Amino acid sequence: MQRSALGLRVPMGMHDLLPDEMALLEHLERQTLDLFSRWAYRRIQTPALEYAACVQPDVDREDQLYKFFDRQGRILALRPEFTPSIARLVSTRLRASQPPLRLCYGADVFRNSTPHFREFRQVGVELVGSAEIIADAEVVALAIKSLEQLDIKDFQFNLGHMGIFAGLMRDLALPPGLREGIEEKLARKDMVGIESLVLQNDLPERTQDILLKLPHLHGGEEILDEVLGWSEDSGIRAATEGLRQVYRYLRDFGVQRPVALDLGILRGFSYYTGVIFEGYVPGVGFPVAEGGRYDSLYADFGYNQPATGFAIHLGSLLGLFPVWESGEADILVFGRDVPKVIRRCLELRGQGKRVEMALGPVTRTEAGNLAEKKGIALVEKV
Amino acid sequence: MKAGEQIEGLRREKDVKRNLLTIALPKGKLLPESLALLSGVGLDCDEVREDSRKLLFEIPEGEAQVIICRPTDIPTYVEYGAADVGFVGKDTLLEENKDVAELLDLRYGFCRFVVAMPAGKTPPRLADGGYDLSVLNHQRVATKFPRVAQTFFSDLGMQVTPIKLHGNIELAPRVGLAEMIVDIVSTGATLRQNKLAEVAPILEATTRMVANRVSLRMKYERIQNLADALREQVQRGTAARLSDLPGGKGERV
Numbered sequence: 001m002q003r004s005a006l007g008l009r010v011p012m013g014m015h016d017l018l019p020d021e022m023a024l025l026e027h028l029e030r031q032t033l034d035l036f037s038r039w040a041y042r043r044i045q046t047p048a049l050e051y052a053a054c055v056q057p058d059v060d061r062e063d064q065l066y067k068f069f070d071r072q073g074r075i076l077a078l079r080p081e082f083t084p085s086i087a088r089l090v091s092t093r094l095r096a097s098q099p100p101l102r103l104c105y106g107a108d109v110f111r112n113s114t115p116h117f118r119e120f121r122q123v124g125v126e127l128v129g130s131a132e133i134i135a136d137a138e139v140v141a142l143a144i145k146s147l148e149q150l151d152i153k154d155f156q157f158n159l160g161h162m163g164i165f166a167g168l169m170r171d172l173a174l175p176p177g178l179r180e181g182i183e184e185k186l187a188r189k190d191m192v193g194i195e196s197l198v199l200q201n202d203l204p205e206r207t208q209d210i211l212l213k214l215p216h217l218h219g220g221e222e223i224l225d226e227v228l229g230w231s232e233d234s235g236i237r238a239a240t241e242g243l244r245q246v247y248r249y250l251r252d253f254g255v256q257r258p259v260a261l262d263l264g265i266l267r268g269f270s271y272y273t274g275v276i277f278e279g280y281v282p283g284v285g286f287p288v289a290e291g292g293r294y295d296s297l298y299a300d301f302g303y304n305q306p307a308t309g310f311a312i313h314l315g316s317l318l319g320l321f322p323v324w325e326s327g328e329a330d331i332l333v334f335g336r337d338v339p340k341v342i343r344r345c346l347e348l349r350g351q352g353k354r355v356e357m358a359l360g361p362v363t364r365t366e367a368g369n370l371a372e373k374k375g376i377a378l379v380e381k382v
Numbered sequence: 383m384k385a386g387e388q389i390e391g392l393r394r395e396k397d398v399k400r401n402l403l404t405i406a407l408p409k410g411k412l413l414p415e416s417l418a419l420l421s422g423v424g425l426d427c428d429e430v431r432e433d434s435r436k437l438l439f440e441i442p443e444g445e446a447q448v449i450i451c452r453p454t455d456i457p458t459y460v461e462y463g464a465a466d467v468g469f470v471g472k473d474t475l476l477e478e479n480k481d482v483a484e485l486l487d488l489r490y491g492f493c494r495f496v497v498a499m500p501a502g503k504t505p506p507r508l509a510d511g512g513y514d515l516s517v518l519n520h521q522r523v524a525t526k527f528p529r530v531a532q533t534f535f536s537d538l539g540m541q542v543t544p545i546k547l548h549g550n551i552e553l554a555p556r557v558g559l560a561e562m563i564v565d566i567v568s569t570g571a572t573l574r575q576n577k578l579a580e581v582a583p584i585l586e587a588t589t590r591m592v593a594n595r596v597s598l599r600m601k602y603e604r605i606q607n608l609a610d611a612l613r614e615q616v617q618r619g620t621a622a623r624l625s626d627l628p629g630g631k632g633e634r635v
Contacts, residue, residue: 156600189483189598192590196487218602262599280596285463286481287596 013118024324028314029106032123032146039142041104041125046085052077055084064113078110086126091301099129117315124311131306133242136275137249143289143310144255158262159277163239165266171233172207186215186266218262246275271297288313327375334358334367335382344382403446403604406465408453412589415490416469423611457482466597472587473566477527483598485609486591489616495584499562500555501577513581521561524554531564534584552576
C-alpha cells in the first residue's frame with residue numbers, strides 16, 4: 001500500500017542510525033562491554049516490554065512510560081531503564097547464585113518524556129549483594145574508566161550521598177512538609193525556591209545556614225569535615241565517612257582526578273539510598289552517566305539485597321566523535337565468470353576481508369568508478 | 383581510522399571554549415536592566431544592542447559571550463547547554479517547565495499572574511472577600527500561559543479549557559472567545575482599559591538567573607562567582623528600586 005506522509009516519518013524522539021553512525025555506536029558499546037567483562041560483569045538481557053508493575057509502580061511517575069495493554073487488560077510498559085528489570089530478574093531467577101552478582105547490559109531504553117531522545121542506548125552494570133564501601137568504589141571507578149577508555153577527555157564525575165541529606169533533615173528537626181519541599185526543590189536545582197522556603201519558615205540561624213549551604217557544598221575531602229562539624233548524628237557520620245572512603249579508594253583505582261565531592265546532587269523520587277554520582281561531558285547538557293547505591297529496591301521484589309550500579313547514556317556520546325568513515329568494504333571483486341567470482345569472494349572473506357561482489361557484468365572502468373565512489377581501496381578482476 | 387586527528391582538533395577547539403561562559407539574555411523589556419546588571423559586575427556589555435542585527439556578542443576580556451534570544455526560548459537554550467546561564471522571567475520558567483537550575487532572584491521585571499474577567503460578570507464574593515471561582519467550572523481561559531493556567535485551576539479541582547493565544551489576550555473575553563483570561567499584569571492599566579477585573583491572584587514573578595545543570599557542575603566557580611557578584615549587586619540596588627515595585631519579592635506557587 002502506498003505510504004501516507006505519516007508513513008515516511010519516525011515518531012518524535014526516535015532515530016534511524018545510518019551505517020557510519022551504527023559502526024560508531026557499536027564500537028563504543030563493544031569497547032565498554034569488553035571493559036565490563038574484564039571487571040567480571042556478565043552480560044544479560046531483559047525484555048523491552050515489561051509489566052508496568054515492575055518498572056514503575058508509582059502511578060504519579062508513570063508519565064514517562066510508553067504504555068500498552070496486553071490481552072488481559074494488564075498494563076505493559078517499554079523499559080525506561082534496566083535497574084528494576086534486573087532486580088526482578090535477580091529476585092526471581094538468580095536467588096541460588098552466590099552473591100555478589102556482577103551483571104551488565106547494553107540495549108535501548110524508552111522514555112516518553114524528553115523531546116530529543118525517546119529511545120536511546122544505555123550500557124551499565126549492577127553489583128548486587130554487597131553493602132561494602134569497596135563495592136560502591138568499584139562501581140564508581142568502573143563508570144569513570146568507561147568514559148576514560150572511550151578516549152573522552154575533560155569529563156567530570158560528581159559524587160554525593162543520599163544519607164547525608166536524609167540524616168541532616170532528620171537531625172535538624174524541620175517542621176512537617178519542609179523536608180519534602182526542600183528535597184523537591186533541591187532535586188530540581190531550584191536554589192531560589194530553597195532560599196524562599198528557608199526564609200519563610202522562621203528557622204534557627206544555624207539550620208538556615210546549613211540548608212542554604214548544602215546545595216553549594218562541593219570540592220574535596222574538606223567539605224566532609226565541614227559536614228561532620230554540623231552534627232553528631234551517627235547516620236550522618238556513617239554516610240560522610242563512607243563517602244570519604246569511596247573517594248579515597250578512587251585514588252587507589254587511579255581515577256580520583258576527575259572526581260568532585262558534591263552534596264548538592266540529589267535525585268528526587270528515586271530509589272537511591274547511599275552513594276550517588278553523575279558524570280558530565282563538555283558539550284552535553286545533561287549527565288551522561290548516572291548511578292549509585294539503592295539498598296531498598298530489591299526488598300520491593302521480595303529479595304532483600306543491597307545493590308549499586310550505573311548507566312551510561314551512550315546515544316548522547318555519539319555527537320562527541322567525528323563521523324566514523326570505515327568504508328563499505330576492503331575490496332571489490334568483478335569478472336565475467338560468475339562462479340569464479342563467487343569462489344574468489346568466499347576465499348577472500350575466509351581471510352577476514354570485507355569483500356564486495358560486483359553484481360552483473362561490469363567493465364574495469366566501471367568497477368574502478370564504483371570502488372572510488374564507495375571508498376573501496378582495492379579492485380580485483382577474476 | 384583517520385579520525386584520530388579530527389578528535390585532536392575537536393579537542394583543542396573545546397579546550398579553548400572550556401572556560402568561555404555563554405550568557406543568554408531576553409530581548410524586549412527585560413534587556414536594558416539585564417545589561418545594566420552584567421555591566422555592574424564587570425562584564426562590559428556596552429556593545430550589546432538589541433537593535434543591531436547581531437545576536438551574539440563576544441566579551442573577550444570577560445571570557446564570555448552574550449546571546450540575545452526570545453524570552454520564551456531562554457529555558458531551551460539553557461536546558462540543552464547551548465547557553466551556560468540565562469536571565470529569564472519566572473513566568474516563562476514556569477510555563478516552559480524545562481530542566482534548568484534556578485540560582486538567583488534578580489528581582490526586576492516584577493509582574494503578577496492573575497485571573498481576570500469582564501467587570502460586569504465577576505463571580506459572587508466569598509465570606510473572606512475573594513471571589514467564588516467554583517462557578518467558573520468548564521469555562522474557557524484565554525492565555526499565553528496554558529500550563530500555568532491549567533495548573534492553577536487543576537489545583538482548585540476545577541476543569542477549564544485553556545485557549546493558547548500569542549498576544550492581546552484582553553480581547554478574547556470581549557468577543558466571546560473565552561469567559562476569562564490568565565495573564566501577567568504589572569500595573570493593571572491594560573485590564574482597566576479593557577473593562578476587565580482581577581478575580582484571583584495566581585502568583586508573582588521576577589527575573590531569575592538560571593544555569594544549565596552540567597555547566598553548573600563543570601564551570602562551578604565561574605557561574606557561582608557570577609551569581610555571588612550579581613546577588614550583591616541586586617541587594618545594593620533593591621533599596622533604590624523597592625519604591626517602583628507594587629509588591630515585594632516572594633512567590634506563591
